[in-house]
Amino acid sequence: MKKAPVVVGLLILFISLLSACGGGSSETNSGNTDSDGDTIDLTWYYPVNVGGEVTKVIDDYAESFNKEGVEVNGKKVTVEPVYSGNYDESMTKVQTAVKNGKAPDMAVLLSVDLFQIKDSIISLDEMIANDSEAQEMMDDFFPGFMLNSEAEGKTWSVPFQRSTVLLYYNKDMFKEAGLDPEQAPTTWDEVVDYGEKLTKDGQWGIELPATISGYWIYQALALQNGDGNLMSDDGKEVYFDTKEAKDALQYWIDLSTKHQIMPEGVLDWTTVPTDFIEGKTAMMLSTTGNLTNVKNNANFEFGVAFLPGNERLATPTGGGNFYIFKDISEERQLAAMEFIKWIAQPERAAEWSIDTGYIATRQSSYETPELKEYTNSFPQALTAMEQLEHAYKEISVYEQGKIIKLLQDAIQAAINGDDENATLDKAQEEAEVLLKPYQ
Amino acid sequence: MRKGKRMQENTMAWLFLLPSLIFLILFTLYPIIKTVYLSFFQSDLSTDRPIYVGLTNFKMMLEDEVFRKAFINNFWFAVGTIPTSVMLGMLLAILVNRKIKGTSLARTAFFYPVVIPMVSAAFIWLFFYTPEYGMINKLLHLLGIGDLNLLGNSSTVLIAIIVMVIWKEAGFFMIFYLAALQNIPKELLEASHIDGASKWMQFWKIVFPLLMPTTLFSVVIATTNAFKTIDQLVVMTQGGPNNASNLLLYYIYESTFRFMDYGKAATATVVVLVIMIVIAAIQFFGTDRKIHYS
Helix, strand or coil: CCCHHHHHHHHHHHHHHHHHHHHHHHHHCHHHCCCCCCEEEEEEEECCCCCCCHHHHHHHHHHHHHHHCCEECCEEEEEEEEECCCHHHHHHHHHHHHHCCCCCCEEEEEHHHHHHHHHHECCCHHHHHCCHHHHHHHHHECHHHHHHHEECCEECCEEEEEEEEEEEEEHHHHHHCCCCCCCCCCEHHHHHHHHHHHCECCEEEEECCCCCCHHHHHHHHHHHCCCCCCECCCCCCECCCCHHHHHHHHHHHHHHHCCCCCCCCCCCCCHHHHHHHCCCEEEEEEEHHHHHHHHHHCCCCEEEECCCECCCCCEEEEEEEEEEECCCCHHHHHHHHHHHHHHCCHHHHHHHHHHHCCECCEHHHHHCHHHHHHHHHCCHHHHHHHHHHHEECCCCCCCHHHHHHHHHHHHHHHHCCCCHHHHHHHHHHHHHHHHHHHC | CHHHHHHHHHHHHHHHHHHHHHHHHHHHHHHHHHHHHHCCEECCCCCCCCEECCCHHHHHHHHCHHHHHHHHHHHHHHHHHHHHHHHHHHHHHHHHCCCCCCHHHHHHHHHHHHHCCHHHHHHHHHHHCCCCCCHHHHHHHHCCCCCCCHHHCCCCHHHHHHHHHHHHHHHHHHHHHHHHHHCCCHHHHHHHHHCCCCHHHHHHHHHHHHHHHHHHHHHHHHHHHHHHCCHHHHHHCCCCCCCCCCCHHHHHHHHHHHCCCHHHHHHHHHHHHHHHHHHHHHHHHHHHHHCCCC
């Protein structure tokens, strides 16, 4: 009989443990149910992919939006931003949420992930057609940033944090090598020419990274080398085995093996910018997302320029867009659009660009006094915007994850000495097998 | 009466076990069963809902070049890390188990890699291995060897990762060996000394056998680590170049979170599970009986 209190105690402990588990999970998802009160509380998943205090900036945005009191159907709209990791992690979280019937109202995900989540999101055309403000906003985005939003004649996402590839170069090294520091190379041949002058003991001419987003850098070369792209617009075909694509990879490899202006082997995406900042390479290709990093850390004068072209000037775009989800009420979808319109206002897009280093998505942002002042003091930020004229669609296909890996493996294998014709042929073959179910 | 008491004792035992049992079922048994179940289904981006495909996933896995590469890499990774880090741990422990000046400093120095998170360590080593200004390359320069892009080369990347993991793990095993060494009765060593045993003989006949329980423990831990730690790959190579440093768990991670191919991930998980069960069985039934627990 003496043991009875212990047993009871254990039972209580056990029950409270169970209820704690249950309570936790139901609480986290309550935000997505339709509110029958007088407010619409939206959940917004967003990733952070660059350094700096982006989370704080986002929280401040949400706070001022919530204060402003935007209304839909007479109900006040509020937004709760949920930090969801980097792009990959955000995608995983969204997919898991959707699978469990708990989709967020909106999310910022890679613009190229469209085909991975098309079944879970809505196309925005109807909403835009009924809303002149939304129409005006869509027309004001840089056309280059809209390329990855469109598929099957519909618009699926709204540009938010966007980037391109840029050529960074060290002006001090240019001067030292007797080159004009205001004139970066504009063609592939000039890159080799400049590179040979810039390469010396302990200093390379140029570096191209081949891990993480290395395929993106390669896509820039492939785009420059012809008038096609690496994939079809509907995301159901890839063209890795064309002569343009193969020659572009050959050019990349030649930079190390033939011209010896780039280190041999696969160069890491994260160490290349450090190499540049440390003065180990005179030029590099990297994302506009590194502008702020280089600006804050380089103790020499640096310039940025359009990517050198071959057949044409070209860069793929990159970055993340807003998506609105399907499994929520129409009222919530409208409310989500209100928030997107609010955050994409020219002034706010300008502010976002200054805070983060991303290119402001709207053309009229560059007319705002804030951004004008910023680009005057930091003209490098303007180059990124001007290059948008030569922007093309970033590779975006069904089975994005697997196909990007095939392409990246082919690039890395070729850099490590395999024949680039064979590796790209193999990637093409395997990608075709993966894409078959979608045709 | 007696029966009733027994019943009560049993109930008590179960009640005490219940909390951990629930977590075991919830987070270990249920996922294992679900994984085995899922490995018979095609469940990826091209399917709305899982389709039963029998053993197709396993057949495809055998034909998958990347999986084979990850499998072979993982074998060499295990061979490269397990014996070396355990032996190094033992060696370091013997080294710092002496009463000379500076041992506590040496102990701290050997142990500190264990304390830093793997992700931070991987970032540090990413820059150690960087050509030109990385520490490793600066050392190589002193030896007159030119710049090596160790992580960017298929033939050196796995070795580079193995060295880093040994550095990270050896200190951990050192601590256990150190505790074990200090538990060896002094009389044994003194007695053998009087009998005229050399240092070498003392080690082989007394110290080493008494360290065996620790060795078994360390080998088990090192083995599981060889299959379960991939943080360094995420940071340093993403399995590249061209899968030259891809390991099984990274393969599973990519299949799940980047490709959303849950069927393939489940199949690979089942394969790893079977490997682990076989290794564990060999370790416990094969060596456990030969070990002397004092």
